[in-house]
Amino acid sequence: MTALDCTSRADFTRSAALQDRLADVTPGGAHTYARGEDQYPESMAPVIVRGLGAQVWDADGNALIEYGMGLRAVTLGHGYRPVVEAVCAAASGGTCFTRPTRLELDAAEDFLALVPGADMVKFAKNGSDVTTAAVRLARAATGRETIAACDQPFFSVDDWFIGTTPMSAGIPDAARAQTVRFRYNDLASLASALDQHDVACVILEAATAAAEPAPGFLAGVRALCDEHGAVLIFDEIITGFRWSRHGAQGVYGVTPDLSCWGKAMGNGFAVSALAGKRGLMELGGLRTDRDRVFLLSTTHGPEATGLAAFRAVVRAYQDDLPVAAMERAGLRLAGGVADAAADAGLSRYVSAAGRPSCLVFVTRGPDGAPSQEFRTLFLQEMLARGVLGQSFVTSAAHTDELIDRTVDACREALGVYREALDRGDTAGLLRGRPVAPALRRAADPRRRPDRPGHPG
Template sequence: MNFFESNRLQARLHELVPGGAHTYARGSDQYPENMTPILVRGAGARVWDADGNEFIEYGMGLRSVTLGHAYRPVLDAAAAAMANGMNFSRPSVLEVLAAEDFLSLVPGADMVKFAKNGSDVTTAAIKLARAATGRTTVAACNHPFFSVDDWFIGGTDMCAGIPGVIAADTVRFSYNDLESVAAVLSTHAVAAVILEAATALVEPAPGFLEGVRELCDRHGAVLIFDEMITGFRWSEHGAQSVYGVTPDLSCWGKAMGNGFPISALAGKRELMELGGLNTDRDRVFLLSTTHGPETASLAAFRAVVHAYATEDPIGRMETAGRRLAQGVNAASAEAGLTDYVRVLGRPSCLIFTTADAEGVGSQPFRTLFLQEMLNNGVLGQSFVDSAAHTDADIDATIDAARAAMLVYAKAIDAGSVTGLLTGRPVAPAIRRTAAPRRLGTDEV
């Protein structure tokens, strides 16, 4: 493969867009240097770049695409809506129908408000909780990401420009550690507890979510579930339905629109109405976005709901994911790399781990694996699949992994990626400095 045109376009993007991408997780520093495909189209589980290279894609739009790229019923629904106009000065009928569809899926919620990004709705949930409780402190689980907004990013390494006093209002607790939740709630006046009910790698321990629910009730804190990833991957009803624990508020996005921009804040009426017209309290400026209710994304969401009701996409994702995990792990074992390359996680939300010769997680070795998978026609920072991944796609991915393992084994034997990895290793997306992938330098 060559990446001449993609590399030219990536360089141009760095001149025009800070970071060379509009999402840090899509940045060139997340991929091997000079192997950063700039995509022109996708269909099903495959994408094509500006050089004509074809890839089987994983990650699927940062987990936002579960039905496959250019899934026709969603496109048709959005096109039909657009033909009637996309944005008006009053609500459209689609706002009623989409809200009814959403609330029929999430029986623990009384009201919903749509927006465009996950950060919009997580921050709106925090605002509601603060208004409802009269408190400011947020207890956030030690998951990697909740929002681009100050209340969360202020506590990360990439906190330049955020006053420390804002960051100090967010405290952390550990997932599956009920004692850490109890400690935070007993030592702080907490407005909201926010967490993912489960992650790709970790299921809730018996009694953990129920315990968090009880602690929030006891201390008067608002319980918020982030369903960005779990919603429409664990279940179209959310992880809250899988585990049987109902939050006060829940935040949704990603796969809701199969790639169309839509998110949702849902929850109990007494909280949601603080941003409405049926309250005697001071009103919360909740969500008020020009493009929040545009018709194309609402119609796309309704088509997604129909697909989940008629086609079992979660079942297809899980079947494909199980085959993929078994096949790649078998290829790893064949290459003698079981201790170094593994596929883990929920079948519909798989990740791969990469370790060095000492068995320690390694960015250079991760980059080598990404490089070799790209060379063999697979693009992805994970093995998160979609319902469009066919048996042929899975078989081709396993073959690509088997070929990548041959190079990886050489690096393990040598104890280094030197001579095998082209360019610098990838770096964490959220980090304090541009180094070690600063443009125009070759520092390691």
């Protein structure tokens, strides 16, 4: 397995065959919609065999520089030895018991030492578990049902959120009606939602890859929640350990009532957390005279490997150097892409945008509007040159050499992009159908043919 240079083009024949088999045994061919083949150019969705640092190797033997890093879950790099060794040591002593372990106490104390304003924490395995637990807790505390959710891409697989998306089949109308949306950086839209509805909680990401909070916005959200008696929930699933080891709340200085964590807190191992103020969290415990909340009760939430991974991540983040490394890599990459685009006369059409530790790339068509066709063409040409990623999200393992190779691949890809713009479309250059939004009502425009003998 060798690395590709800009004169080589990756072949994905074996991956395509494996993807066909995956589609027969797993709905959509992947366990996460964002990992689906419809998010990549047709016949160019690598099936991964292993990873190390900021690179992965696929079934065809291609060595690919990876961005996105496990849907932003990996900040220290794949196979980061201190985490792997901590996990192996924990697993050797057993992973799941009938009573709490000392590891649970140690991990909880580590967590609470990092998170400002949190008095208690409960661990789980994925982000949806903890965001939904936060919503349930808020509803119990306030006696209200309505949720005000920011107009951000994703909070949970559960009914209260998925019912607000185009992919709402199977969600009762009553569940959909219980969530209202408000606009990020728009206090008036939140105030309107709070005035018109009896809101139990307000949930949002304090910041995203594409948007930083405007001055006073988060403080204004805090004040509106206090005024209306609504519980404020920060979704720190992405921002935690990527913005800082204290999360976005530590960067922006606004403390929520509850916060939800996951992804990078285990560097790819399965662990998530709900943290919050004691008065709320105890509603799920044994120090309350109120009706108890069935908060989180998971067999595998406190299992040893996830918590050992988390504690090793905490040790790696003692000084936030991983965040600095991600930001340094992101700045180098954004600058290189900007230079390459300028040299190709494409600054209006292709750019890297967002927080340096959480970059996305923007691809526009001839009319200057974001384009799925041109996004797919860019993905196709980058993949062909050994760069895998729906974004430019970095890790601390992205070295200068890997960033520079990425920029070189980008320069070549932009030559094809320039040709498509000059033609006015991607015809003859894009092989297959464009990518499509992960959350959409129908399988089209990337519907798979029915399996022979098994009509859909």
